Amino acid sequence: MAAEAVKTVDGWYCLHDMRTIDWTSWKMASADERNEAIQEFKNLLTKWEDVEAAENGSHVLYQVVGQKADLMFMFLRPTMNELTGIETEFNKSRFAEFLRPAHSYVSVVEISQYGGNVSADDPKIRERLYPILPKWEHMCFYPMDKRRTGDENWYALGFKERARLLYEHSKTGRQYAGEVKQIITGSFGFDDWEWGVTLFAHDVLQLKKIVYEMRFDEVSALYGEFGEFFVGNHLAKDDIDAYLQV
Numbered sequence: 001m002a003a004e005a006v007k008t009v010d011g012w013y014c015l016h017d018m019r020t021i022d023w024t025s026w027k028m029a030s031a032d033e034r035n036e037a038i039q040e041f042k043n044l045l046t047k048w049e050d051v052e053a054a055e056n057g058s059h060v061l062y063q064v065v066g067q068k069a070d071l072m073f074m075f076l077r078p079t080m081n082e083l084t085g086i087e088t089e090f091n092k093s094r095f096a097e098f099l100r101p102a103h104s105y106v107s108v109v110e111i112s113q114y115g116g117n118v119s120a121d122d123p124k125i126r127e128r129l130y131p132i133l134p135k136w137e138h139m140c141f142y143p144m145d146k147r148r149t150g151d152e153n154w155y156a157l158g159f160k161e162r163a164r165l166l167y168e169h170s171k172t173g174r175q176y177a178g179e180v181k182q183i184i185t186g187s188f189g190f191d192d193w194e195w196g197v198t199l200f201a202h203d204v205l206q207l208k209k210i211v212y213e214m215r216f217d218e219v220s221a222l223y224g225e226f227g228e229f230f231v232g233n234h235l236a237k238d239d240i241d242a243y244l245q246v
C-alpha cells in the first residue's frame with residue numbers, strides 16, 4: 001500500500017537569487033555611472049523595505065563568502081508573479097549590468113502537519129508562513145532531498161514513522177532556539193531539490209554546529225541528501241556604498 005502524503009500549509013513564495021559581481025567592468029565604469037547604479041539599487045532596496053513594512057513580503061541581502069557568488073538575496077512574496085516582477089525589475093537596473101547570475105532557487109514557505117492539524121488562522125502559524133526575515137549577522141542556504149533508494153526510502157515509510165522521525169528532529173532544532181532561526185521552504189515541482197533550508201545565526205559557528213548535530217538525527221542520517229551550501233554575512237543598505245567602493 002502506498003504511504004500517505006502529509007498535508008502541508010504553505011505561505012509566501014520564495015526566491016533565493018545569487019549573483020557574482022563583475023568587478024572588472026565595475027571598475028571600468030565612470031564614478032558617475034557607479035554612483036547612479038548604487039543609488040538606483042538602494043532605491044530598489046527602499047521599495048522592498050516598504051513592502052516589508054506593509055507586511056506584504058520580506059527580503060534579505062547577504063554577502064557570500066567564497067567563490068560561489070558575491071551577493072545572496074532572499075525574497076518572500078504572496079505570489080510567484082511578484083517574484084518574477086522583482087527579478088525583472090532588478091535585471092533591468094543599471095547595477096545588474098555588472099552582475100552575473102550565479103545561482104537561484106524557487107520554493108514556498110512550508111509547514112507540514114506531522115504534529116497534527118495546523119491552522120493558517122493561528123497567529124503563531126501565520127508568523128511562520130509569512131515571516132519577516134531576520135537581519136542576523138549570518139545566513140546559510142542549502143537545498144535537500146529525502147533519500148528514496150533501496151531500504152532507505154522516505155516516501156515508502158508510513159506516516160507515523162515519518163512523524164516520529166521529524167519529532168526527534170524538532171527536539172534537536174529546539175536546542176538552538178534564539179541561536180539559529182530556520183525557514184523551511186518546499187520546492188517539489190518548483191526546483192531541482194525537494195526543500196530549501198535557510199538558516200540565520202548571530203554567531204556563524206552555530207550554523208556549523210546545528211548542521212553537524214542534525215547529521216546524527218535519524219532522519220538526516222538515513223534519509224538526508226544535500227546540495228550546494230551558500231554561507232554569507234549580512235549586508236545592510238547603509239554598508240553598500242563602502243562595499244562597492246573601488
Ligand code: VOV
Pocket residue numbers: 006110111112113114115144166169170172173174176180181182184195197199210211214215220224
Ligand atoms: C533551527 C531549528 C529547527 C527546528 C526547531 C525544526 C523543527 C522542525 C519541525 C517541528 C518540523 C516538522 C513540521 C514542519 O514545520 O514542517 C520540521 C520539518 C523539517 N525540517 Fe526542521 N527544524 C529545525 C532546523 C532544520 C534544519 C537545520 C534542517 C536541515 C536538515 C539537516 O540535516 O541539515 C531542517 C530540515 C527540515 C525539513 C526538510 C523539514 C520538512 C520535512 C518533511 O518531510 O516535511 N530543519 N522541522
